[in-house]
Amino acid sequence: MSMRNVQPTASHFIDGQYVEDKAGEVINCVYAATGETIATLHSATPAIIDQALAAAVKAQKEWAALLPVQRGRVLRKAADIIRERNQALSELETLDTGKPIQETLVADATSGADALEYFGGIAASITGETVPLGEDFVYTIREPLGVCVGIGAWNYPTQIACWKAAPALACGNAMVFKPSEITPLGALKLAEILMEAGAPAGLFNVVQGYGDVGASLIGDKRVDKVSLTGSVPTGRKVYAAAAEGIRHVTMELGGKSPLIVFDDADIDNAVSAAINANFYSTGQICSNGTRVFVHRDIRADFVKRLVERTKLAVIGDPMDPQTQIGPMVTAAQREKVLGYIATGKAEGAKLVLGGGVPQGEQFANANYIEPTIFEGVTDDMTIAREEIFGPVLSVLEFSGEAEVIERANATEFGLAAGVFTSDLQRGHRVVAKLQAGTCWINTYNLTPVEAPFGGVKMSGVGRENSRAAIEHYSQIKSVYVAMGGVEAPY
Ligand code: NAD
Numbered sequence: 001m002s003m004r005n006v007q008p009t010a011s012h013f014i015d016g017q018y019v020e021d022k023a024g025e026v027i028n029c030v031y032a033a034t035g036e037t038i039a040t041l042h043s044a045t046p047a048i049i050d051q052a053l054a055a056a057v058k059a060q061k062e063w064a065a066l067l068p069v070q071r072g073r074v075l076r077k078a079a080d081i082i083r084e085r086n087q088a089l090s091e092l093e094t095l096d097t098g099k100p101i102q103e104t105l106v107a108d109a110t111s112g113a114d115a116l117e118y119f120g121g122i123a124a125s126i127t128g129e130t131v132p133l134g135e136d137f138v139y140t141i142r143e144p145l146g147v148c149v150g151i152g153a154w155n156y157p158t159q160i161a162c163w164k165a166a167p168a169l170a171c172g173n174a175m176v177f178k179p180s181e182i183t184p185l186g187a188l189k190l191a192e193i194l195m196e197a198g199a200p201a202g203l204f205n206v207v208q209g210y211g212d213v214g215a216s217l218i219g220d221k222r223v224d225k226v227s228l229t230g231s232v233p234t235g236r237k238v239y240a241a242a243a244e245g246i247r248h249v250t251m252e253l254g255g256k257s258p259l260i261v262f263d264d265a266d267i268d269n270a271v272s273a274a275i276n277a278n279f280y281s282t283g284q285i286c287s288n289g290t291r292v293f294v295h296r297d298i299r300a301d302f303v304k305r306l307v308e309r310t311k312l313a314v315i316g317d318p319m320d321p322q323t324q325i326g327p328m329v330t331a332a333q334r335e336k337v338l339g340y341i342a343t344g345k346a347e348g349a350k351l352v353l354g355g356g357v358p359q360g361e362q363f364a365n366a367n368y369i370e371p372t373i374f375e376g377v378t379d380d381m382t383i384a385r386e387e388i389f390g391p392v393l394s395v396l397e398f399s400g401e402a403e404v405i406e407r408a409n410a411t412e413f414g415l416a417a418g419v420f421t422s423d424l425q426r427g428h429r430v431v432a433k434l435q436a437g438t439c440w441i442n443t444y445n446l447t448p449v450e451a452p453f454g455g456v457k458m459s460g461v462g463r464e465n466s467r468a469a470i471e472h473y474s475q476i477k478s479v480y481v482a483m484g485g486v487e488a489p490y
Pocket of ligand 1: 151152153155156179180209210211213215218230231235237238251252253254255285287454455459460
């Protein structure tokens with residue numbers, strides 16, 4: 001495929017149009033598969049940030065005054081446009097992230113469209129309740145929060161923008177979204193599409209920038225809520241900054257999730273899940289099951305099949321529909337992952353596959369890394385404790401149910417967990433004891449919009465997707481209505 005021109009009209013999208021301010025620091029958008037700079041943007045200046053927030057404040061009032069069904073219609077129309085343009089949006093996502101087109105065609109813009117369709121569909125049924133109190137009663141009104149700030153990570157730029165925008169807008173809020181500086185392009189397309197679908201100018205604004213732009217947004221008095229998708233260290237800073245102004249938060253942070261395979265599991269399915277849970281998006285997924293606990297009696301067989309199948313993975317040009325493993329998003333991310341692989345070896349884990357960089361001309365200027373499998377990993381090793389965010393799978397052996405639950409929970413994170421077993425009761429019993437916001441039984445990493453998604457412990461606060469997200473983008477006004485006279489003591 002020839003390289004498309006992906007330079008946007010301008011860096012930011014504010015009040016319904018593209019806006020530039022070249023005084024802002026340069027942001028180079030680099031295609032991870034070739035090292036080419038494919039777009040050059042500028043970080044938002046204070047003037048741009050002010051413009052975006054002012055536009056959001058104005059649009060929010062107009063938007064909240066619409067009938068809920070009218071708001072829903074705009075979101076559903078945006079979902080339809082996204083689906084019509086899935087090919088072009090997926091190519092853009094691949095250029096923005098380096099993720100294989102085979103994935104972006106089915107998992108990025110499409111999952112964003114699902115969110116817009118889902119929240120568009122329920123916009124008109126976001127209601128309060130009536131509480132009878134004898135003759136008196138209380139009714140509640142579910143109100144928007146106002147202006148929400150969304151801050152994105154680089155692994156699923158379009159999906160993250162949609163997962164935040166869809167519930168926020170459905171509840172009657174406006175949004176200022178700051179994509180990751182590494183992947184600035186996808187959110188701009190969402191802004192264009194929402195306008196085309198009939199959203200008022202200023203309802204969904206995109207400002208580019210590094211962490212300081214995110215920090216400026218959160219610190220502004222006009223902001224009522226911040227929703228972050230990012231790492232735990234960033235989450236700590238953003239949560240603290242939001243606390244200054246007692247702002248609402250949703251924190252979608254990192255993980256080190258367990259995938260537990262019991263000896264009665266269907267081994268081929270469990271291997272499939274371990275592959276999906278570690279190598280999809282070249283391992284750059286927050287909910288990945290990177291600690292694969294395998295029962296002692298099946299460990300050797302499991303590892304043999306896992307290695308055999310992972311050897312078949314096609315690494316290459318992300319734009320080739322056959323490619324299954326693309327490059328890491330940046331050279332820095334690859335260095336970080338290679339560092340973890342070196343530490344894994346140094347600390348005594350046994351490398352059974354990969355561990356290096358694929359050789360050949362096509363890989364020369366890119367950030368590729370081989371899918372990597374370690375076995376003999378113990379709980380205290382660095383690769384079993386820290387989020388690597390790359391294609392590195394660790395196999396840990398266990399023998400008892402209580403033991404594996406305790407080891408699975410022995411982490412500061414709590415984003416996700418998976419259990420493979422053919423024993424129905426065991427599946428539910430184990431999941432009930434796992435400290436994780438999202439669990440899977442006999443599958444892994446499926447995150448449909450209908451299901452709540454989010455973490456416990458250090459992995460986050462709040463939930464995205466499903467009706468649960470409505471709780472995090474609205475507030476309740478409680479109205480007591482007296483039907484009789486008022487008694488007073490004197
Ligand atoms: P990151 O924490 O480095 O950055 C996330 C975003 O925060 C970026 O847009 C960045 O510019 C911004 N930011 C940085 N410092 C800030 C500050 N002080 N104030 C405001 N904003 C600031 O994360 P990343 O490297 O882009 O993404 C990878 C991380 O995201 C991983 O830890 C991964 O697990 C996590 N993640 C979580 C989920 C989830 O849903 N739980 C999904 C995807 C990624």
